[in-house]
Amino acid sequence: MDNKQNTGIQDDIRVDANDPSEVEYVHQQFPNKTHQEVLDAIKKYGPMRADIMKALQG
Known part of the structure; x- marks a missing residue:
């Protein structure tokens, strides 16, 4: 689970x-x-924000 108290570049x-x-x-x-398309992109392309954004833009 993501620790909301520990934020940073990662x-x-x-x-x-x-x-x-x-x-x-x-x-x-x-x-x-x-909403489902966004979730599908995260699952398909992984957790890296740049990869998700690129997939959703294309």
Whole structure:
């Protein structure tokens, strides 16, 4: 589980698929995508934020 008290660069470059607030934040950046599409991208491309963003943009 993600420790919200321990944040830093590692926390900023990853998205925790089990944390609804992190998934929702990504979803807000891609309002044309469904919540499920965002979750599917996280599961398919892994937790790295850059990979998820690239997949959702393409």
